[in-house]
Amino acid sequence: MKNEDSFFDKVYQVVRQIPYGRVTTYGAIAKAIGAARSARMVGYAMNASHNDKNVPAHRVVNRKGLLSGKHHFGGTNLMQQLLQSEGVVVIDNQVQDFESLLWIPPVLNDFNT
DNA sequence: ACGCTGACTCCAC
DNA sequence: GGTGGAGCCAGCG
Numbered sequence: 001m002k003n004e005d006s007f008f009d010k011v012y013q014v015v016r017q018i019p020y021g022r023v024t025t026y027g028a029i030a031k032a033i034g035a036a037r038s039a040r041m042v043g044y045a046m047n048a049s050h051n052d053k054n055v056p057a058h059r060v061v062n063r064k065g066l067l068s069g070k071h072h073f074g075g076t077n078l079m080q081q082l083l084q085s086e087g088v089v090v091i092d093n094q095v096q097d098f099e100s101l102l103w104i105p106p107v108l109n110d111f112n113t
Numbered sequence: 114a115c116g117c118t119g120a121c122t123c124c125a126c
Numbered sequence: 127g128g129t130g131g132a133g134c135c136a137g138c139g
Contacts, residue, residue, distance in 0.1 A: 006136095007135075007136070008136085008137090025122095026121050027121070027122060027123095030121085030122090030134095035134080035135080036122090036134095037121095037122080037123090037133065037134045037135085038121090038133095038134050038135055038136085039121040039122055039123095040119060040120085040122080040133090040134065040135075040136095041119090041134075041135050041136060041137095042120085042121075043119075043120035043121060044118095044119055044120075044121095044135085044136070044137075045120095045136090045137095046120060047119085047120060047137095048137080050120090057120080060120080061120090062120075062121065062122090063121070063122065063123095067120090068120050068121080069120030070120085071120080072120055073120090
């Protein structure tokens with residue numbers, strides 16, 4: 001059975017699949033979970049996840065590659081530093097070469113095909 | 114129980 | 127080409 005009964009859990013699973021040194025967008029995740037129009041919920045879910053889950057929310061940026069949620073990461077450059085630690089060049093809260101680092105997550109299967 | 118907000122995105126003017 | 131508004135869904139006051 002599927003474990004991701006909650007919309008948020010779906011997001012968590014997808015975000016956790018983001019490879020090292022890679023970034024993705026809310027829209028990409030939203031589409032992966034079947035909610036392309038609910039990108040806001042993706043970010044919202046992250047807020048609940050970053051709290052303590054093992055979800056690399058710092059790898060999730062907005063459509064422009066901007067660290068929109070950095071402000072919620074503790075109020076410091078934590079998010080930017082984390083990305084740079086992974087080899088991602090971030091300048092002024094914006095991911096450089098964002099398109100190249102952009103990683104599109106696969107569509108989340110309902111539970112196993 | 115009702116309504117608002119929210120780490121976004123897209124469409125229209 | 128730039129700016130503004132509407133849409134989506136779920137948690138929270």
